[in-house]
Amino acid sequence: MESHPRLTLGGLLDEPLMDGARIVSDGTDTQAPVTWALPLTEVMNRYDDLSATVVYARPESLSAKTAGMSSLAARGASAIIVDGSLPDAVTRDLIPADLVVVELSFPIGFGALNRLLAERTLTQEVHVMRYATHVHQSLAGLLHRGAGMSMLLREVAALSHSPAVVLDPRGEVVAHHGIDKPLLEAVVVPLRDRLSEHGDVRGAQEASTLGVVTPEGERSCTIAPIRLGKHFEGWVMILHGCDRPGVHDLAQHEVVVSQATAIIGSEILRQRSVEEAEERARGDFVQALIHGSFGSEYKMRARAEYNDIDLDATFAVFATRTSAVRADATEPHADRRLLRLARYAASVLPHRDVRSYVTVLGDVLVVVRTVRADTATEIEAEVRRYAEAMANDLTVRGHSSSAVAFGAAAAGAARIRESYREARVALDIADRMHMSGAIAYRELRSFGVLEQIAESERSRQFTADVIGPVRGTELHAILLAYLEQGGNVNAAARELNMHRNTLLSKLNRLSRACNCDVREPENQFTLWLALRLDLLDRLGTSLAREMSYR
Incomplete structure (x- = not known):
């Protein structure tokens, strides 16, 4: 502008x-x-x-x-x-x-x-600088005293003698002062469309005056972007009266919103740091719940009361990984992005009687959610409905390959640990099998049966004898692809991006290494069983290490 x-x-x-x-x-x-x-x-x-x-x-x-x-x-x-x-x-x-x-x-x-x-x-510049200093001191003094967003916005409205509004990056109202709800909605809806259509307004560095058409006629406002470093956090807006203000008033409004963006941006950072600290504390409690790591029931109930969690409710545990998690987990501030993504997931299918608690464990997003239903059939339907909605939400956000896994509902907080274990096993199996969408542990019945024997010494000896010679080699990946394609050489060659004759040669090497003809159905079943037991054994070892961590 x-x-x-x-x-x-x-x-x-x-x-x-x-x-x-x-x-x-x-x-x-x-x-x-x-x-x-x-x-x-x-x-x-x-x-x-x-x-x-x-x-x-x-x-x-x-x-x-x-x-x-x-x-x-x-x-x-x-x-x-x-x-x-x-x-x-x-x-x-x-x-x-x-x-x-x-x-x-x-x-x-x-x-x-x-x-x-x-x-x-120079006279005009000095006048503007003095007024800007006055506005900054007024707002900074309130910020220093911890007045909060509402008092800061009240001061902005008083300085400009006009209603003031703070919008988030999506154009949703964060706070407002001096404007009633009907007028606020009448102004914000067309303004949001205007801001979304004009990228130059969002990318602007200074205040600008915009006109918006409302059912009551055209109104104008002075608006400035809130920028914290390279990050865009929303807008501060001053709404003008029905009559467009004069040049001097517009200049004053621009000074006020320009100074207000820095102070209100600082308040946004303060609020966010408090929310993140509370989120981390709640996340630590959720991690303790899913790991069952409380020293006594008294400690668990004391912390549950502080975090406003009903330990006697019915809970469902959901676990997921996303493509963004896998790519960005080692980057700076990746934990914040993961926590924000988990928070989005927890907000799916909101209900006033349902509470959702989120945490991040390495590259896994975990949501613990209370269940309203009473009967087993209704509980299963409600849990699946949320898992499907969460998977769809992740798809909309660009994570189309994500699987949302869940175990059996937990009747009381004491059983959350087992529900989480089932969800994690189902998630890791889904990742290995390239599955997406809502995945229930009980649907992987063959894995559920094998899981009971996978960690026995006899099972480990069996897998070592059958696939030990190819474990960790190129032939191991070829065996997996070949069996996943049902023994179809052409399909496996396409999956591996390999010529059919090359694959046949490697299958011969694989047969010699495993001391059996991998093209025989009986041998394929034996190899399939060994691969599944090996996968479950590694998953169990990893989960046991995580669950025993304090």
Whole structure:
């Protein structure tokens, strides 16, 4: 947005130094902004923009360069000020229609004109700086005393004598003061559309004045983006009355919102740090619940009361990984992004009687959610409905390959540990099998049966005998792909991006390594069983290590 002109051509002509000056051209726009004065001899040798600039010309210089007036008009000069009477050689038909030419009643010299503009500009700048300092001190004092968002916005409204609103990056209202709800909705809805349609407004660094069309007519507002470093956090807006304010009021509003963005941005950071600290404390408690790591029931109930968690409720545990988690888990601030993603997941299918608690364990997002249903069938349906909604929400956010796994519902907090274990086993199996969407532990029945024997010594000896020679080698990946494609050589070759003859050669090597023909159905079942037992054994070892961590 262009700043409001602090000095116009009309204001310049009202100065005592310009007494007796008159406009001698057809162009009479005295509202053009004036910031600089440059001599004609200098600007004619350059081709830069002349916006908010008056060109000083001595009569004899203008007579010699009448052809250059069209160039001055095209470059946006506010006016030509002739230091004396307009020369006879410069007639009205030679002056461009949109160029203002002013002749002075007596010569004043370029130095006096330039000094006048400098003094006026500096005076206005000092006035703006003093007002900005006053606004900043008022808001910073409230922030220092911990007044909160509502008091800060109340002060913004008092300084501007107008309603004030804070919007988040999506255009949703965070706080407001001095405006009733019907008018707020009537203004915010079209404003949100305007902000989403005009990327230049969101990318602006300074305050701007926008017009929005409401059912009650057109309204205008002054709005400025809240930027904290490289991050965009929303807007601060001052809503004008039905009548558009004057130039001075608009300039004041721009100063107020510009100063308010820094202070309100600091308050947003403070609130976020408090929320994140509370979230971490609650997340630590949720981790203790799913790991069953409380020293006594008294400690568990004391912390549950502090975190407002009903330990006797029915809970469901959901676990997921996303493509963003896998890619960004080692990057700075990755934990914040994961926690934010988990918070989004917890907000799916909101209900006033349902509470959701989130935590992040490494690269796994965990949601512990209370269940309203009473019967087993209704509980299962409610849990699956949420898992499907959570998977769909992740897909909308760009994580289409995510699986949301869940175990059996836990009747009471003491059984959350087992429900989490089932969800984690189901999640790791789903990742290995390239499954997505809602995945229930009970649906993986074959794995559930094998899990009971996977960690026995006899099972480990069996897997070592069958697939031990190829474990950790290229042949192991080929065996997995071959069995996943049901023994179809062509499909496995496509999956591995390998020529069919090359795959046949490697299958022969695989048969020799495993000491059995991998193309025989009976041997394929044996290999499939060994791979599943090996997978479950590794999952069980990993989970046991995690669950025993304190």
